[in-house]
Amino acid sequence: MSAFPCVSRTRGPLCLLLILIWAVLSGGTAMGQPAAQGPTLRPDTMQARVAACTACHGAQGKAGTDGYYPRLAGKPRDYLYHQLLNFRDGLRQYRPMTHLLTGLPDDYLLEIATYFADQHVPYPPASRPAVSASTLEHGRVLATRGDTARGIPACVACHGTSFSGLAPAIPGLLGLPRDYIGSQIGGWKNGLRRAAEPDCMADIVQKLTPEDIGALSAWLSSRTIVEPYVPDPAGSTTLPAECGSQAQQR
Incomplete structure (x- = not known):
């Protein structure tokens, strides 16, 4: 099996992005040059396969830092699965997500949804918005x-x-x-x-x-x-x- 898990599970742009993320996080770059030391992802795990997701949605899907990318962790599995299908099939419009999911099979999207549904991490404290x-x-x-x-x-x-x-x-x-x-x-x-x-x-x-x-x-x-x-x-x-x-x- 390839050292890059997406090769045996996915095709196209998501595979390339996963390879790049895996290479950087494991201490190298796509060109073979050393990179800053960071966390190492063990190949052929769901944690490695969803690196393209957590790059925006935060570790374990706990939410991004910019107020736009939502939390995935702990959401109902079927809800997450339906959203992945909807992005892939055009019912939900956000081009980067559609680009990443195009060509991925239903069963693999269900695996991704199950992974994030099973993550349980603390929620950040709420803040009062500046409204009346x-x-x-x-x-x-x-x-x-x-x-x-x-x-x-x-x-x-x-x-x-x-x-x-x-x-x-x-x-x-x-x-x-x-x-x-x-x-x-x-x-x-x-x-x-x-x-x-x-x-x-x-x-x-x-x-x-x-x-x-x-x-x-x-x-x-x-x-x-x-x-x-x-x-x-x-x-x-x-x-x-x-x-x-x-x-x-x-």
């Missing part, structure tokens, strides 16, 4: 009660009683940067992000105003996580809308 108290209160009401007059269900109705997600495929909403939350809701709203039909999130976000999105992003990102922060069990609640991604179980 009325904005935070508006976000709290939408997240916990929704707006029945506009047909907007509460976030908590789908995303778990502690906003920690619902197995097998609905993610938690806490521990995410404010900018990331806002950008993803915006992605649903403008069609850059989609899911299996019926796409319940796409329907809900069309009812949200820019003020709603800003308030939700601010309130959710300001919440302190109480451990253990794990998804609610499958079947523990009845969803207010039919969601294709929840029904699309592996």
Whole structure:
């Protein structure tokens, strides 16, 4: 078997990127020149294979440092798997992710999703965003009660009683940067992000105003996580809308 694990498991640009990352982290470069001493990845392990992921999403997928790349660690396996499929197949638009995943088989994407779902690392402390108290209160009401007059269900109705997600495929909403939350809701709203039909999130976000999105992003990102922060069990609640991604179980 090759010293570079991706050779036997992947093809194309992801393989090349993994080789480069592996070479640098193991003390060399693609040109064979010495590099600064750093952590060594043992070949043919999932830790080595997902080096291209953790380069942006942080060690063990605990989140990037720039407020945009989200946490992967501990998310429901099927949620992570569906997102990998969606990036690869064009339902979710972000060119670097699509570039890395093009050509990778479903079973390998499931392995990647399982690896990150099994990682459990502490969450960073929440920080209060620089918004008004009325904005935070508006976000709290939408997240916990929704707006029945506009047909907007509460976030908590789908995303778990502690906003920690619902197995097998609905993610938690806490521990995410404010900018990331806002950008993803915006992605649903403008069609850059989609899911299996019926796409319940796409329907809900069309009812949200820019003020709603800003308030939700601010309130959710300001919440302190109480451990253990794990998804609610499958079947523990009845969803207010039919969601294709929840029904699309592996």
